[in-house]
Amino acid sequence: MGRILYYCEQGRITGGIKVSYRHVDTLRRNGFDAAIVHKHVERPDWFAAPDVPILSADEVVLSPRDVVVIGEDSRFTLRGVANTPARKVLLCQNHYYVAFGLHGARDFSGFGIEAALSTGDVVTAFLRRRFPGLPVATAHLAIDPALYRPRPKQLRIAAIPRKRPHEMEYIRDLLRAEHPEHAGVRWAILKDAAEGLVARVMGESAVFLSLARLEGIGLTGLEAMASGCAVTGFLGDGGREYASAENGWWADGEDLDSAVRQLAACLTAVRGGTAETRIAAGRATAARYTLEREERELVAFWRNFLT
Known part of the structure; x- marks a missing residue:
């Protein structure tokens, strides 16, 4: 099994970055070789980013054993890795941004995308409607109850x-x-x-x-x-x-x-x-959006994809 590389943009405070870091941390705890790929090797400081490997996009050399995970709106990354030997997975967290990633393309097949991983039911329904031949799985987002909890109001x-x-x-x-x-x-x-x-x-x-x-x-x-x-x-x-x-x-x-x-x-x-x-x-x-459910669904997707 090769690496699972989550390509992730920097410089913005967005929930999508948090999710990518949590996915990588979860996968590593379950025995997968996963890492974040940034333009610059800098850990975000606006959330408690887990201590996971961060690789420089300019220095990563992809092999056929690697899997690249690309956000739905990352059109430059989609095109930049399209002709590399790595396998490709779309991580779609917002279906309204899909058109920006496609940038006029009919679908994701020309970029080598083999499957999509969604973070919610509305997103999954859209992907299945828009790309009926693309395998889609859902790893529902999670809320950390230690962080988001009632305090004196x-x-x-x-x-x-x-x-x-x-x-x-x-x-x-x-x-x-x-x-x-x-x-x-x-x-x-x-x-x-x-x-x-x-x-x-x-x-x-x-x-x-x-x-x-x-x-x-x-x-x-x-x-x-x-x-x-x-x-x-x-x-x-x-x-x-x-x-x-x-x-x-x-x-x-x-x-x-x-x-x-x-x-x-x-x-x-x-x-x-x-x-x-x-x-x-x-x-x-x-309370239905548990870390345990997210981990179970995420690990199930990757085990199925890599077999």
Whole structure:
């Protein structure tokens, strides 16, 4: 068995990088020779990156025994390794980015992709629809309960505006104007924050406003659920995998006015002491996304692929 090499971009704070590192760490614990490949051999410092090997993309020499793992939007990597002797696997964490990786190609066959590994049910359904001949497996994402957990709560709305900065300001303004009873509630805006800070703020905040947009799954919503937040806002499409009327106050599609109404209803429930049932349902939902399930599904995929 050769190496399993996860090619991973640097310089951005994204959940996809965390997942790649966790996959490599999990595979190594299960006896696989796995490593991260970066342009520069530098370990990210914005999350607790496991101590796994990091190789320089400029120095890696690929052999037929190696397997290259490539993100769905990494069009330069897809083309750069297409003619190498290594086998290739697509790691798709967001189906909305697939077109960027293809960059006009009909499918991934011209890049030597033999199989795809997805991180969620919505992504898997898309891949099977778009590429009916491509073998697809799912290794569902996981929430670390030691990191994302409830802490002593304060009446505060936590939000990560990266995908919807304009929408967040619209929602904040209209909430103040149309629901003055909630105008004094404080906000915790998390911009390019390290994972430890995100987890602490979520754990201490009573409410989390999901500003998800075009997501494969919308992991922050699940992390907020695990942190004991009352969760409201957008599904970002991928959140359809886990969201329901029982575990959150969800906006209708892309409707901003609906998001304002749902946020107001969520705050009213939290302040009135009637939100606990949905908060508990949210924690139960997040509890399904275990590290053990992710490991079991990931290892099963690689054992099957390599036999």
